[in-house]
Amino acid sequence: xxxxxxxxxxxxxxxxxxxxxxxxxxxxxxxxxxxxxxxxxxxxxxxxxxxxxxxxxxxxxxxxxxxxxxxxxxxxxxxxxxxxxxxxxxxxxxxxxxxxxxxxxxxxxxxxxxxxxxxxxxxxxxxxxxxxxxxxxxxxxxxxxxxxxxxxxxxxxxxxxxxxxxxxxxxxxxxxxxxxxxxxxxxxxxxxxxxxxxxxxxxxxxxxxxxxxxxxxxxxxxxxxxxxxxxxxxxxxxxxxxxxxxxxxxxxxxxxxxxxxxxxxxxxxxxxxxxxxxxxxxxxxxxxxxxxxxxxxxxxxxxxxxxxxxxxxxxxxxxxxxxxxxxxxxxxxxxxxxxxxxxxxxxxxxxxxxxxxxxxxxxxxxxxxxxxxxxxxxxxxxxxxxxxxxxxxxxxxxxxxxxxxxxxxxxxxxxxxxxxxxxxxxxxxxxxxxxxxxxxxxxxxxxxxxxxxxxxxxxxxxxxxxxxxxxxxxxxxxxxxxxxxxxxxxxx
Amino acid sequence: xxxxxxxxxxxxxxxxxxxxxxxxxxxxxxxxxxxxxxxxxxxxxxxxxxxxxxxxxxxxxxxxxxxxxxxxxxxxxxxxxxxxxxxxxxxxxxxxxxxxxxxxxxxxxxxxxxxxxxxxxxxxxxxxxxxxxxxxxxxxxxxxxxxxxxxxxxxxxxxxxxxxxxxxxxxxxxxxxxxxxxxxxxxxxxxxxxxxxxxxxxxxxxxxxxxxxxxxxxxxxxxxxxxxxxxxxxxxxxxxxxxxxxxxxxxxxxxxxxxxxxxxxxxxxxxxxxxxxxxxxxxxxxxxxxxxxxxxxxxxxxxxxxxxxxxxxxxxxxxxxxxxxxxxxxxxxxxxxxxxxxxxxxxxxxxxxxxxxxxxxxxxxxxxxxxxxxxxxxxxxxxxxxxxxxxxxxxxxxxxxxxxxxxxxxxxxxxxxxxxxxxxxxxxxxxxxxxxxxxxxxxxxxxxxxxxxxxxxxxxxxxxxxxxxxxxxxxxxxxxxxxxxxxxxxxxxx
Numbered sequence: 012x013x014x015x016x017x018x019x020x021x022x023x024x025x026x027x028x029x030x031x032x033x034x035x036x037x038x039x040x041x042x043x044x045x046x047x048x049x050x051x052x053x054x055x056x057x058x059x060x061x062x063x064x065x066x067x068x069x070x071x072x073x074x075x076x077x078x079x080x081x082x083x084x085x086x087x088x089x090x091x092x093x094x095x096x097x098x099x100x101x102x103x104x105x106x107x108x109x110x111x112x113x114x115x116x117x118x119x120x121x122x123x124x125x126x127x128x129x130x131x132x133x134x135x136x137x138x139x140x141x142x143x144x145x146x147x148x149x150x151x152x153x154x155x156x157x158x159x160x161x162x163x164x165x166x167x168x169x170x171x172x173x174x175x176x177x178x179x180x181x182x183x184x185x186x187x188x189x190x191x192x193x194x195x196x197x198x199x200x201x202x203x204x205x206x207x208x209x210x211x212x213x214x215x216x217x218x219x220x221x222x223x224x225x226x227x228x229x230x231x232x233x234x235x236x237x238x239x240x241x242x243x244x245x246x247x248x249x250x251x252x253x254x255x256x257x258x259x260x261x262x263x264x265x266x267x268x269x270x271x272x273x274x275x276x277x278x279x280x281x282x283x284x285x286x287x288x289x290x291x292x293x294x295x296x297x298x299x300x301x302x303x304x305x306x307x308x309x310x311x312x313x314x315x316x317x318x319x320x321x322x323x324x325x326x327x328x329x330x331x332x333x334x335x336x337x338x339x340x341x342x343x344x345x346x347x348x349x350x351x352x353x354x355x356x357x358x359x360x361x362x363x364x365x366x367x368x369x370x371x372x373x374x375x376x377x378x379x380x381x382x383x384x385x386x387x388x389x390x391x392x393x394x395x396x397x398x399x400x401x402x403x404x405x406x407x408x409x410x411x412x413x414x415x416x417x418x419x420x421x422x423x424x425x426x427x428x429x430x431x432x433x434x435x436x437x438x439x440x441x442x443x444x445x446x447x448x449x450x451x452x453x454x455x456x457x458x459x460x461x462x463x464x465x466x467x468x469x470x471x472x473x474x475x476x477x478x479x480x481x482x483x484x485x486x487x488x489x490x491x492x493x494x495x496x497x498x499x500x501x502x503x
Numbered sequence: 504x505x506x507x508x509x510x511x512x513x514x515x516x517x518x519x520x521x522x523x524x525x526x527x528x529x530x531x532x533x534x535x536x537x538x539x540x541x542x543x544x545x546x547x548x549x550x551x552x553x554x555x556x557x558x559x560x561x562x563x564x565x566x567x568x569x570x571x572x573x574x575x576x577x578x579x580x581x582x583x584x585x586x587x588x589x590x591x592x593x594x595x596x597x598x599x600x601x602x603x604x605x606x607x608x609x610x611x612x613x614x615x616x617x618x619x620x621x622x623x624x625x626x627x628x629x630x631x632x633x634x635x636x637x638x639x640x641x642x643x644x645x646x647x648x649x650x651x652x653x654x655x656x657x658x659x660x661x662x663x664x665x666x667x668x669x670x671x672x673x674x675x676x677x678x679x680x681x682x683x684x685x686x687x688x689x690x691x692x693x694x695x696x697x698x699x700x701x702x703x704x705x706x707x708x709x710x711x712x713x714x715x716x717x718x719x720x721x722x723x724x725x726x727x728x729x730x731x732x733x734x735x736x737x738x739x740x741x742x743x744x745x746x747x748x749x750x751x752x753x754x755x756x757x758x759x760x761x762x763x764x765x766x767x768x769x770x771x772x773x774x775x776x777x778x779x780x781x782x783x784x785x786x787x788x789x790x791x792x793x794x795x796x797x798x799x800x801x802x803x804x805x806x807x808x809x810x811x812x813x814x815x816x817x818x819x820x821x822x823x824x825x826x827x828x829x830x831x832x833x834x835x836x837x838x839x840x841x842x843x844x845x846x847x848x849x850x851x852x853x854x855x856x857x858x859x860x861x862x863x864x865x866x867x868x869x870x871x872x873x874x875x876x877x878x879x880x881x882x883x884x885x886x887x888x889x890x891x892x893x894x895x896x897x898x899x900x901x902x903x904x905x906x907x908x909x910x911x912x913x914x915x916x917x918x919x920x921x922x923x924x925x926x927x928x929x930x931x932x933x934x935x936x937x938x939x940x941x942x943x944x945x946x947x948x949x950x951x952x953x954x955x956x957x958x959x960x961x962x963x964x965x966x967x968x969x970x971x972x973x974x975x976x977x978x979x980x981x982x983x984x985x986x987x988x989x990x991x992x993x994x995x996x997x
Contacts, residue, residue, distance in 0.1 A: 094557075095556065095557045101556070101557075103556075108556070111556070113550075113555065113556065113557065114550060114555065115550055115555075115557075117557060212557075212559060213557065213558075213559050214557040214558075215557055216556040216557045217556075217557070217798075219797075220797035220798050221797035247561070248559060248561060249559050249561075250559065250560065250561055250562065250798060250799050250800055251797075251798065251799075251800065329794060330797055332792075333589050333591055333600070333601055333792075333794065335600075336591060336593065336599065336600025336601055337554045337556070337598060337599045337600045339593055339595075339600060341595040341598070341657070342553065342554070342595075342598050342657075343555070356595065360593055380792065383591075383792035383793075383794050384790055384792060385790045385792075388792075388794070392794060
């Protein structure tokens, strides 16, 4: 074949079944692309050439001998470096875990392997998933394939960029406050944050346990559904997993009608002073498409959404300060050997954490530790939990009237590298429209919705009630059958 | 020092205890690793209990069951909802940097435990239980000081094993009361089969909060509370409390420090030097930054579950004690000792007593011959070659006058040695009833040979006859001393 369609998992699967492509050909092409883009884009913290080629050869052999193969057989998949892989380093893009190899695979990684996906490598991210630009990485920044001077977003920046760069059709990201949806929007691809508990967190290195979810990223909703079908489902090893059978995500993308769908337009988001005009326009255009598809459009508002970002940043930081306590140099990962760190326990702790963590991680640990301290706990943590409850209640009342919500993903398209690095508050405001779904535990999808005048992608967001992935994917696939946005590719 | 000494001192000791009980589950609290003691270091571990990145806890329901069972036995209420919190501090044997525990919604609350006052057997002491909560244990730091290198080795086998921390109100008033409470609690826990309660193995650990109420006539002073840690035996608890009380009194005399102006501090117990010592202020005043563990769901405990567990508890030691006293007419002390030996000994006693028909006789044998033998041979009751029914049969013969105590002891010892039945040992020892004519002539012979004894008895010293009873026994082991005495006295008097 002249060109291998690395932008479509569906196509790669079809071509293999038709005998027109082998897994080795696909993976070879994918690895070649990764090698070419890596020097500029830097989407990877680890590239698994040998293992990937070996796995591909094995799939070809099994196909040749007539064995049954998994639903992702021979499809290259990139995995965010926050998910544990037994055969690859798992660094969270942190010096703290630079040389860490987990003794086990994350449940989602196990499921990928069981589906015969080929894991090509681990993708770059903001350290411990803390950030919105993949600039907080000990492994260097990742660049946006649409414009290398721009950020791909974060924290799943590497996972979004490698899809946008045409290296792989599928990647796994994680989303704590928007870390799948925002980079998907910045890179012009589709990204789904599933319902909290829909995808196992076992082996997902925790940032904020009550908010973290693993989710699929791809160009199209159809490919997103394919990956979601593999990773979704109950896991008894994760106590917060939802014991409900997974939906028919792939089937959902086949339907073409949105006749009975009631879509609520998030008025408070659209009237937000921080929302850029091109973003508003993209949402308006999308609303028109949905109306054409037969959906009813209703105005709604989430009255407590303005408390989303502060609520999120208290809860996430509190949990992070606790989750990251384990990186103390005592058992694994980085350990400082400087000065008296070799003799004094306290000094070893202090120096290990001072040297092993980057500035953003340290900032968040300090904020979280402060908020959980005696005398401040009620003012911050308890209050944030109350606000979280109000935000959830808002969603509940909204979903009494509508089936789905539409709004922007981000206040603006991708920003320049370095632009917000010295202003954490500006960086935190990137999460303005995404944290709500995490706080409420709801599924949300980011879809390509157009381009800015600067040639940067713009995303639109759909949010649904808990376990509404099927509805989201149906609406997204229908939208994509009527629009060309997800078909745009950056110049090579 | 003993209690009566303490009570003459011009202060009252106020003690509250925190007892950490390792629950007897097969696996750890939040993972599938074995919770056994004594395995090679770091062999009973997995990503969860090692606190590896990405690992997640999954609750062991058996620990909930054992905690409820214990809570009910110490008269606690079991709230319908309980939850998990993270207690955060840095230590190398705590690999996650936090311990999963329960902060404000413990699984058991508001109970009490009664026990006999060690100062007066007639009195019952009542100790209120504030709460009992579940938590995961930490690992062990082994400080290798012997090698001189100052290395610390970490064994994480114990990490994640389930602990129930039982917290009492400060209702205890002496070291002796604290020990009596702990003994009763330990008995209860082993009776319930919820813990091994081996202090040496760390499956029962005690912290004591101690301070003094000093009444010098015109004013009452309360000294600052000190929490004593690292006590690894009841003896250590007793000594630590006594030492600490004295230290606080002396300190109060020197400084006048009272609870109003001094926070609680933590002191360790040095078992070798027999004194408490100050621990670093940091450890004592830590802010644990408790918050709900987002990896675990709150636990709903339906009323039916509590009721079902309550039904399975059965008789508690204090109830067994009373029943043994009334049902078998044995003394409170004997009942105490039997119950303290545990359920197997209680069952042994009851079987033997039913068989014999005389509970008092059986308890007397149990407390002396049986328990002595067990102690000498390091046997459990199950190892004893003489079954409860055999002992009952044997002692029934004593009650029926067929055997005297000394002869019965011969049979018992023979049964121990040869593992024979009562009848087998009786036959082997050649025990049979003696013809009365035979006994007459034996007595006559002995009296003739010992005129001094005859004279002494006639002179009013009837106890002189005792020296001949042994001789009669030697000549004929089947001679019942009581019968021999009666015959001899009759012959002398005639």
